[in-house]
Amino acid sequence: MSTTTDAANKVSSAKQANVVAHFIRWFFYRARGDSPFKTILIHATLIVACIIAVYPVLRVVTISLRPNDTLLTTDLRIIPENATLDNYKEVLFGNPERNRKSDFFLWLWNSLSIVSITSVLSVILAAISAYAFSRFKFPGRSAGLIFLLTTQMIPAGMLLLPLFIMIAKLKMINTPLGLLIAYAVTAVPLTIWTLKGYYDTIPVDLEEAAMIDGANRFTVFTNIILPLSTPALAIAFLFSFMGGWSEYLVARVILQKNEAFTWPLGIFTYAQQFTVSWGQFSAASVMIAIPVMILFLYSSKWLISGLTLGSVKG
Amino acid sequence: MASVTYKNVYKRFGDVIAVNNLDIEVDDKEFLVLVGPSGCGKTTALRCLAGLEEISDGEILIGDRVVNDVAPKDRDIAMVFQSYALYPHLSVYDNMAFGLKLRKVPKEDIKRRVNEAADILGIRDLLDRKPRQLSGGQRQRVAVGRAIVREPKVFLFDEPLSNLDAKLRVAMRAEISKLHQRLQTTFIYVTHDQIEAMTMATRIAVINKGILQQLDTPQNLYDRPNNIFVAGFIGSPAMNFFPGKLRKDGGKLVVDTGDFSVTIPDKHAKVYESHAGKDIIFGIRPENIHDADFIPPNIEAEKVAVKVDVTELMGNEIFLYLISGKNTFVSRVDPRSKLRVGQQAQVAFDMDSVHIFDAETEEAIR
Numbered sequence: 001m002s003t004t005t006d007a008a009n010k011v012s013s014a015k016q017a018n019v020v021a022h023f024i025r026w027f028f029y030r031a032r033g034d035s036p037f038k039t040i041l042i043h044a045t046l047i048v049a050c051i052i053a054v055y056p057v058l059r060v061v062t063i064s065l066r067p068n069d070t071l072l073t074t075d076l077r078i079i080p081e082n083a084t085l086d087n088y089k090e091v092l093f094g095n096p097e098r099n100r101k102s103d104f105f106l107w108l109w110n111s112l113s114i115v116s117i118t119s120v121l122s123v124i125l126a127a128i129s130a131y132a133f134s135r136f137k138f139p140g141r142s143a144g145l146i147f148l149l150t151t152q153m154i155p156a157g158m159l160l161l162p163l164f165i166m167i168a169k170l171k172m173i174n175t176p177l178g179l180l181i182a183y184a185v186t187a188v189p190l191t192i193w194t195l196k197g198y199y200d201t202i203p204v205d206l207e208e209a210a211m212i213d214g215a216n217r218f219t220v221f222t223n224i225i226l227p228l229s230t231p232a233l234a235i236a237f238l239f240s241f242m243g244g245w246s247e248y249l250v251a252r253v254i255l256q257k258n259e260a261f262t263w264p265l266g267i268f269t270y271a272q273q274f275t276v277s278w279g280q281f282s283a284a285s286v287m288i289a290i291p292v293m294i295l296f297l298y299s300s301k302w303l304i305s306g307l308t309l310g311s312v313k314g
Numbered sequence: 315m316a317s318v319t320y321k322n323v324y325k326r327f328g329d330v331i332a333v334n335n336l337d338i339e340v341d342d343k344e345f346l347v348l349v350g351p352s353g354c355g356k357t358t359a360l361r362c363l364a365g366l367e368e369i370s371d372g373e374i375l376i377g378d379r380v381v382n383d384v385a386p387k388d389r390d391i392a393m394v395f396q397s398y399a400l401y402p403h404l405s406v407y408d409n410m411a412f413g414l415k416l417r418k419v420p421k422e423d424i425k426r427r428v429n430e431a432a433d434i435l436g437i438r439d440l441l442d443r444k445p446r447q448l449s450g451g452q453r454q455r456v457a458v459g460r461a462i463v464r465e466p467k468v469f470l471f472d473e474p475l476s477n478l479d480a481k482l483r484v485a486m487r488a489e490i491s492k493l494h495q496r497l498q499t500t501f502i503y504v505t506h507d508q509i510e511a512m513t514m515a516t517r518i519a520v521i522n523k524g525i526l527q528q529l530d531t532p533q534n535l536y537d538r539p540n541n542i543f544v545a546g547f548i549g550s551p552a553m554n555f556f557p558g559k560l561r562k563d564g565g566k567l568v569v570d571t572g573d574f575s576v577t578i579p580d581k582h583a584k585v586y587e588s589h590a591g592k593d594i595i596f597g598i599r600p601e602n603i604h605d606a607d608f609i610p611p612n613i614e615a616e617k618v619a620v621k622v623d624v625t626e627l628m629g630n631e632i633f634l635y636l637i638s639g640k641n642t643f644v645s646r647v648d649p650r651s652k653l654r655v656g657q658q659a660q661v662a663f664d665m666d667s668v669h670i671f672d673a674e675t676e677e678a679i680r
Contacts, residue, residue: 205399208366213413213464214387223412227403 064088064282087283103258104284107266112291114176114262115244118183122240123233125184126191131221133192134199135207145196148189156249159186164253172254179254179262183247187240194239198232199225238299245292263288316377316390316467316500317342318363323372325358325524332358334524336372340517345494345501347515349508351547355524356504360470363502364393376468387416392461393470396477398453400445400460406432407441410460424463431462434496435489451482458493471503475510487513508548512536520544542676545597545669551633554603554643556596557673560589569596569670573639576616579665586670586679593673600633602667603645605653606660615662622657636661 028036058078065083075081094102132138133145163182164173172178202225210220226233248264255261258269267284270277318340325333332355340346348356361367363374365386373380381389392413400409407428414424432438435455445453454474461469471490475483491514494501505511511518512532520527520535520543528540539545545553558571567583567590568575576596578586586594609615623642624635627649634645634653645661653659670679 203397203399205395205397206401208364208386209393209395209399209460210401210412211366211386212364212389212391212393213460214416216385216387219416223416224401 060282060285063278064286066279068277068279087277087279088287091280091283091287103261103266103269104263104287106259107261107263108288110176110260111245111262111264114180114183115241118180118187118244119237119240121180122184122187122191123237126188126195126236127226127229127233128221129188130192130195130199131225134196135204145193148192151186151189156186160249160253163250167254174255174257174260176260179251182250182254183240183244186250187243191236191240194236195229195232198229202228234299238295241295242292317344317375318346318468318500318502319373319375320359320363321373321375323359323362323374324370325355325362325367326370331524333362333369336521336524336526338519338526338529340500340502342500343498345491345503345514345516347503347505347511347518348521349505349511349518349547350521350527352506354521356506356521357472358524359521360393360472360502360504363468364391364470365389390467391470392464392466392468393472394457394461394474396473398445398457398474398477400453400456402445404444405441406437406443406445406448406456406459409445409456410441410463413460413464427463427465428459431459434462434493435459450478451486454478454482454486458490462493462497466499468500468502469497471501473505474503475505476507483510490514509550512548518548520547522547538678538680539669540678542595542597542671545671545678549599551600551644551646553597553599553669555671556641556643558594558596560586560592560594560670562590569594569668571596571639571641573641574618576618576663576665576668578668579614582665582668589670589672589679594679595671595673595676597669597671598663599667600644600646602664603636603643603647604662604664605634605645605647605651606662607652608648608650609662610664613662614665616665617660617662620659620661622653622655622659625653625655634661 027039030039034042062078062080064087065085066080067082067084067086090100090102091104092102094100133141167173167178167182170178170181172181206224206228207220210224211217215223246264247262251262251265255265258266261269263284267281267288270281270284318338320336320338323333323336324331334355336359338346348359350356358367362369363376365381365384369382373382375381376389376391401412404412410428410431411424414427419427428441429438432441435458437452437455437459440448440452440456445456448456454477457474474490475486478486487510490501490503494514503510503514515532517529517531518535519529522543528535528544530538535544535548539548539553542555546555556569556571558569561568561570563577566580567578567586569578604610604615606617618638620636620638622634623637626633626635629649631649632647632651632653634647634651636643636645647653647661671677672679
């Protein structure tokens with residue numbers, strides 16, 4: 001009996017040695033041209049950077065899985081002892097025992113609708129105005145561009161008060177429309193710059209060819225420029241979506257009623273005056289991150305091609 | 315099919331006059347080539363006709379219609395760009411059909427016309443591809459095809475061959491000529507390459523610094539250039555020029571360059587007599603300078619002593635780079651010539667084929 005285990009052990013250790021040898025060969029093949037020391041140093045740095053980036057996220061996941069009575073443990077395991085999905089249940093469906101209703105889907109809907117509409121709106125507005133900035137010469141063109149750029153240099157905190165006053169005067173406090181306008185005005189300038197930069201790389205010849213072919217300015221824009229700008233439009237949409245999705249400060253100022261809350265405001269209701277439900281807070285955060293992750297993964301193809309745009313001419 | 319007329323057309327960009335008082339009448343079905351060095355205004359002139367630039371002054375007519383204020387799409391023209399300007403997101407078929415779709419041509423008509431054009435150009439099997447999957451020559455064909463399907467009154471070409479390699483350029487040159495014969499439509503073609511101009515055009519307009527220098531058939535431009543610019547621009551290698559003086563010597567008219575002098579035959583002397591005693595520029599094409607051992611019969615030859623600087627053997631001919639005093643010049647001689655580098659020799663100028671220009675105005679004396 002023991003001999004067979006020994007034999008099995010030998011085989012498996014031989015297998016392990018084989019795997020290690022493979023890995024080392026692969027490693028040095030990857031590192032060809034560089035000194036092994038340099039390669040190890042680079043990889044060590046990358047691994048440390050990955051841990052630093054991933055650790056907080058993992059902690060949030062861990063906390064969301066903990067039963068409420070072990071919240072403050074110093075245990076470092078990723079999947080905690082007695083892991084439970086209770087926090088997720090409570091966030092999603094409330095807790096009838098403690099007479100708590102869940103507003104999670106409401107917040108999610110608020111966020112999703114406001115941010116989607118903002119992104120679509122700002123991409124449409126920016127797509128049109130960026131075309132004007134890119135192709136036409138008009139008085140105030142460069143001044144306008146610089147003005148748009150300077151708006152990006154003002155920190156959001158400074159804009160809070162003026163935004164609040166304006167939205168209040170428009171009687172839109174506590175309405176999704178108010179937040180929508182606030183988000184759109186902050187998103188449009190950057191989007192214009194992104195799209196203008198992209199339009200500039202589209203050869204004017206294409207438009208001239210289309211105009212001789214029978215297009216007017218508008219059909220040129222819709223039939224030639226827009227289809228060619230898909231990567232840039234996707235990037236612009238993604239940036240404004242992500243900007244708005246996790247925004248807290250402006251939303252805090254404009255929305256004060258629970259029903260109007262976006263999710264960043266919503267999850268703060270788990271932090272009350274005397275107790276903080278860290279478990280639910282974390283569970284909500286994890287679930288919130290999922291739509292953005294999906295969007296990000298889905299659009300990563302465009303994202304990469306979009307970020308390197310201009311370096312390659314079609 | 316239509317004639318095209320430029321009437322005193324000006325195009326100014328700020329202080330720069332890109333097109334200066336251009337006056338050209340292009341007949342119906344003609345193949346007119348606008349040729350000139352880079353930045354001479356030839357492309358601007360074409361873009362004005364296409365409606366891509368607004369003219370500053372004058373009138374442009376297509377047929378009998380003044381098109382100054384007509385949008386490009388309503389001018390009934392088609393243009394082939396230097397960059398081809400194919401729509402990268404559309405297939406070859408859709409690229410060619412684009413203009414027809416915008417004009418709401420029925421689908422079957424579009425299909426028929428695109429297929430016909432594709433057959434003419436031999437790109438039938440490329441119709442489903444995207445422009446980026448095509449070679450330079452194929453893109454060129456698609457660009458031409460896109461123009462053909464429109465069946466326009468006037469075809470405009472803006473240096474369409476300059477992005478192709480030398481061999482393909484020669485092939486496409488012939489194809490465009492064939493296309494012109496087949497379509498029987500007015501072609502206006504811009505190029506900086508005088509060989510393209512000479513080989514394809516029914517008439518050539520030579521433009522320099524925005525001003526029309528001469529408008530004539532290729533042969534006339536070559537044989538009777540109006541001025542030094544046209545003489546130097548048309549022909550390769552270019553015409554040789556020698557600054558000199560025209561003087562009377564015992565009843566004969568003599569060109570004196572300081573380093574050598576040649577006598578003008580009596581039969582031609584009459585034309586130049588008025589300029590006797592004045593500064594002139596004497597021009598002669600390389601093929602009119604012969605090795606003294608191989609002078610063709612029946613020409614008025616004048617011998618000049620030279621030193622051979624460089625020889626270039628081309629197989630069917632030899633280019634000799636010659637020095638006479640301060641003048642260096644090129645001759646194109648019989649391939650049997652035995653002249654070698656460094657040799658002192660005699661060459662013969664064919665005095666029946668010389669060009670004499672006023673040194674001051676640079677205009678040909680006629």
